[in-house]
Amino acid sequence: MLKVKVRTGESVQQMIRRFKKLCEKEGLIRDMKRNAYYEKPSERERRRMRKAQRAARR
Template sequence: MVKLRLRENESIGDAVKRFRKLVEHAGIKKEMRRREYYEKPSETARRSRRRAERRARIQRMVAGS
């Protein structure tokens, strides 16, 4: 949960910028985009598997150099 307290003599614009940074850092935007549409469990597993394969391929390339 993101909490923001307005600092003394802080403009609304600066507070909004700080809030956006906090939301981005907390991963809330990414989570919202991920939950925007329903994703079948098979699609979730497929995406996870592909990400793992890509990581393994990169590791093999780095280790082979």
């Protein structure tokens, strides 16, 4: 669970910006997008294999 404490003299917009950066760094947004719909295990494996092939080409 992420927590953001208000720093002295910090506006709400700055605090929200820091919170969004923390969420991005922790990978929460990516996980939320990935879990937004069901992905069959075969599709998940196919996606992993394509990613591995791309990495191997580099």
